Amino acid sequence: MIPSAGLSLEQAPPFSVPLRFFLTAPWFLVLAALLMLWQGPGIFASRWLPATLALTHLLTLGFMAQVMLGALMQMLPVVVGVVVPRPRLIAALIHILLTLGTLALALAFLASSPFGFQIAFGLLGVAFGVALLAIHVALWRAPVANGTVIAMRWALLALLVTVSLGLLLAGFFGWGWRVSVVIATDLHAVWGLIGWVVLLVAGVAYQVVPMFQITPPYPPQFVRGFAALVGGGLALWSVCRVEQWSTAMRVTGTVLAVGLAVFAATTGRLLGQRRRKIGDPTLSYWRVSMASLAVTALLWLSSRLIPTWAQAPQTDLLLGILLIFGFAVAVINGMLCKIVPFLAWFHLQAQLLGRARIPNMKHLLPDAAIRRQGWAYLAAFLLLLAAAVDPAIFTYPAALALGVTGAWLGVNLAGVGQIYHRLLQSLPAEAKSA
Amino acid sequence: MGENVVAIAEFLTAEHRCCDENFAVVEEAAQAGDTARCQREFQQFQAAMEWHFQKEEEELFPTFEQTTGNTMGPTRVMRLEHQQMREALAEMQGALGQGDLDEFLGQSETLLILMQQHNIKEEQILYPMCDRFLASNAAAVIAAMQAVSAHPPA
Ligand SMILES: [Fe+2]
Numbered sequence: 001m002i003p004s005a006g007l008s009l010e011q012a013p014p015f016s017v018p019l020r021f022f023l024t025a026p027w028f029l030v031l032a033a034l035l036m037l038w039q040g041p042g043i044f045a046s047r048w049l050p051a052t053l054a055l056t057h058l059l060t061l062g063f064m065a066q067v068m069l070g071a072l073m074q075m076l077p078v079v080v081g082v083v084v085p086r087p088r089l090i091a092a093l094i095h096i097l098l099t100l101g102t103l104a105l106a107l108a109f110l111a112s113s114p115f116g117f118q119i120a121f122g123l124l125g126v127a128f129g130v131a132l133l134a135i136h137v138a139l140w141r142a143p144v145a146n147g148t149v150i151a152m153r154w155a156l157l158a159l160l161v162t163v164s165l166g167l168l169l170a171g172f173f174g175w176g177w178r179v180s181v182v183i184a185t186d187l188h189a190v191w192g193l194i195g196w197v198v199l200l201v202a203g204v205a206y207q208v209v210p211m212f213q214i215t216p217p218y219p220p221q222f223v224r225g226f227a228a229l230v231g232g233g234l235a236l237w238s239v240c241r242v243e244q245w246s247t248a249m250r251v252t253g254t255v256l257a258v259g260l261a262v263f264a265a266t267t268g269r270l271l272g273q274r275r276r277k278i279g280d281p282t283l284s285y286w287r288v289s290m291a292s293l294a295v296t297a298l299l300w301l302s303s304r305l306i307p308t309w310a311q312a313p314q315t316d317l318l319l320g321i322l323l324i325f326g327f328a329v330a331v332i333n334g335m336l337c338k339i340v341p342f343l344a345w346f347h348l349q350a351q352l353l354g355r356a357r358i359p360n361m362k363h364l365l366p367d368a369a370i371r372r373q374g375w376a377y378l379a380a381f382l383l384l385l386a387a388a389v390d391p392a393i394f395t396y397p398a399a400l401a402l403g404v405t406g407a408w409l410g411v412n413l414a415g416v417g418q419i420y421h422r423l424l425q426s427l428p429a430e431a432k433s434a
Numbered sequence: 435m436g437e438n439v440v441a442i443a444e445f446l447t448a449e450h451r452c453c454d455e456n457f458a459v460v461e462e463a464a465q466a467g468d469t470a471r472c473q474r475e476f477q478q479f480q481a482a483m484e485w486h487f488q489k490e491e492e493e494l495f496p497t498f499e500q501t502t503g504n505t506m507g508p509t510r511v512m513r514l515e516h517q518q519m520r521e522a523l524a525e526m527q528g529a530l531g532q533g534d535l536d537e538f539l540g541q542s543e544t545l546l547i548l549m550q551q552h553n554i555k556e557e558q559i560l561y562p563m564c565d566r567f568l569a570s571n572a573a574a575v576i577a578a579m580q581a582v583s584a585h586p587p588a
Binding site for chain 2: 207211212214276277278338346349360362363
């Protein structure tokens with residue numbers, strides 16, 4: 001290992017810690033695309049089909065959780081000022097267990113195999129157990145409890161609920177535990193997508209949107225209220241769901257949907273006020289993401305008013321695609337295209353210390369490459385929405401576009417990793433050990 | 435006393451926002467391909483950044499270090515990051531001198547992240563610590579920082 005020679009690396013974990021997550025994640029989009037190609041239009045018949053559940057988990061665990069956990073291990077020291085203990089070891093452990101666990105879970109769904117669910121239970125249980133422990137320890141040690149820290153604490157609480165319910169469900173499929181499957185699945189999905197994902201993105205947005213787009217800050221009243229509203233709203237909604245109080249469920253659901261729409265609108269308004277005038281691919285991803293979140297809320301609200309919509313299986317599928325692929329994948333894709341070249345640059349300049357010329361971020365990953373992959377992403381998103389409505393026509397084109405955007409992202413990011421390693425290896429041996 | 439509690443954080447955070455605005459103007463000029471305007475704006479931006487660094491390094495950090503007895507902690511990291519940003523600014527200056535606006539924009543992207551990551555650490559961690567430890571002294575520290583006259587980096 002090269003000593004970090006006094007640069008400000010004390011607080012930043014080694015590049016390999018987040019990079020292993022970032023380089024793996026895009027290939028789960030490709031796996032999801034292959035699954036769609038194999039299963040064909042039938043995969044969009046209902047959200048309850050085993051193949052559909054496998055597809056969902058390839059996206060949520062394979063892509064989303066993979067990047068989010070990697071990014072948290074990178075971000076916590078920077079944003080919160082605390083260090084995750086033994087970063088290399090913990091990152092490697094979480095990464096391997098999460099990757100294998102996701103594959104095991106997808107296969108277990110596809111093969112309806114109790115043994116597969118038992119394996120997935122073990123792998124994912126340990127992966128998230130270690131991750132939650134490491135990140136919780138870090139977050140509770142945070143010296144300052146700002147809006148981001150508070151939103152992230154709620155997000156982690158929601159992740160804990162999501163994982164616990166997921167393990168319970170795996171126990172049902174693996175060992176025949178007695179679980180009310182429909183209720184537990186609803187709670188699992190809502191805590192995962194609304195609790196964990198929305199709150200984590202909100203916590204990140206509070207810092208990242210004003211700073212990197214150069215906008216006014218989020219209104220402090222909003223920051224103070226939003227995480228508690230979503231967390232509290234979810235808890236209430238869950239009680240109503242378990243007790244089957246349908247009117248109370250509608251009311252809490254409406255409050256939550258309005259809350260999400262307000263977050264989307266607030267972010268959209270801030271982006272409209274940005275002082276940074278140059279075009280930036282990340283900006284487009286933020287816009288797509290917030291538009292998707294707003295449409296999710298509107299679709300849910302209108303489906304409560306129109307009973308035929310509420311009963312149609314397409315509504316749930318559309319909500320899932322909007323939240324998972326529209327809202328979450330867009331933000332993550334945009335962030336990956338910034339954070340990977342920046343970290344490569346950052347670690348290179350710390351290690352090369354002027355002994356070689358370091359390419360700037362746009363040489364490491366050109367805007368043109370980001371933009372082209374972005375168009376493929378947008379095509380995949382729109383085709384997936386179309387496939388939920390008319391699977392017979394759109395399933396195969398959607399799968400192809402998904403595979404293209406996933407592989408393209410994977411290649412773009414791997415390219416950055418390659419330049420990074422090539423430059424480090426090009427150093428003369430004595431310089432390396434200096 | 436009460437109004438001093440957030441005084442240092444407020445004073446320096448406002449300077450960060452001011453530098454952000456300068457940055458946006460520089461970047462816009464580069465994007466527009468207007469080398470002359472970019473050069474003018476960049477000079478102002480670089481000077482504003484340097485002056486801000488000097489206020490912290492010559493007044494805030496030493497006072498913080500004396501009060502807390504800690505010279506190896508957060509202020510050391512902040513000084514190193516200032517140095518990193520100075521180097522990034524110098525690289526940008528070089529690219530601009532050669533009229534290479536593409537290279538300049540690539541480096542400005544890097545500087546923005548470097549700068550905002552640093553600002554987050556200061557605004558979320560260091561400034562609140564300063565306000566806590568230097569509370570009774572805050573007005574004097576701010577006055578001393580205002581009195582720093584901009585000079586070329588040492
Ligand atoms: Fe500073």
